[in-house]
Amino acid sequence: MNIFFTSRRAAGVITVLVLMLTFLLGMLAGDVRERIISVTTKRLVPIYKVDTPEKKIAITIDGVWGAEKTSRILDIFDKYNVKITFFFGGYWLEKYPDMVREIDKRGHEIGNHTYTHPHCNSLAPEQLRQELEKTSLLIQDLTGKWPRFFRPPFGEYNNTVIRVAEEENYQVIQWSIDSLDWKEPGVHFIVKRVLEKAGPGEIVLMHNNGKHTADALEIIVPRLIEMGYKIVPLSELVYKDNYYIESHSGIQKRILSPRERK
Structure with missing residues (x-):
């Protein structure tokens, strides 16, 4: 028991x-x-910055309203032999076709910023494709070139936005330095903010019709050159092949070959 x-x-x-x-x-x-x-x-992200050993920096300018200050901006870039990348909304392209041709004639790049400047996260994939295609067709019609880069309006994106853009063969671009020129904070503020944050591979965001943008560029461009930076369009900064983007930082990095890793 x-x-x-x-x-x-x-x-x-x-x-x-x-x-x-x-x-x-x-x-x-x-x-x-x-x-x-x-x-x-996997969290998909756009390119915020490029990991490069070269002292190169990209100034990018978005345009969705007005064009009164654009000619002066172009003259500043001409003065210092600088080329950059512009991002325009489709309706801006339609409203200022002669300015678009002039920008292209002066050797600058034009990227896709959608047609109606919508909140892309709220769009269905097919709606986003239509926004991208309609704008790129306009750019091609005005310049003879199909854009390589796409910047989502408001810097808003999710995995669907990134995936659709990449399926359409665009590289999605964000920025690492927001000049905040759209807030009209004054010339000194914009200049100080950009120059203090400047570094190899940084991507600067500005706007073509900002109240203080042209005045700030009059100071920023020669100062960056004095600091040893080469101001380049995105096509001369962003890697086209053999790269990955860090999901936590948005930094684009090259995939090194076996020989380079030794």
């Missing part, structure tokens, strides 16, 4: 231990699943 009761007691203990172990394993499995999901769910 004693043996019987001891065995039954032992069986009860074993059962409890098994249940506890099962519970713990279940929790562990859940944690592991969460970790796997975290690792395998």
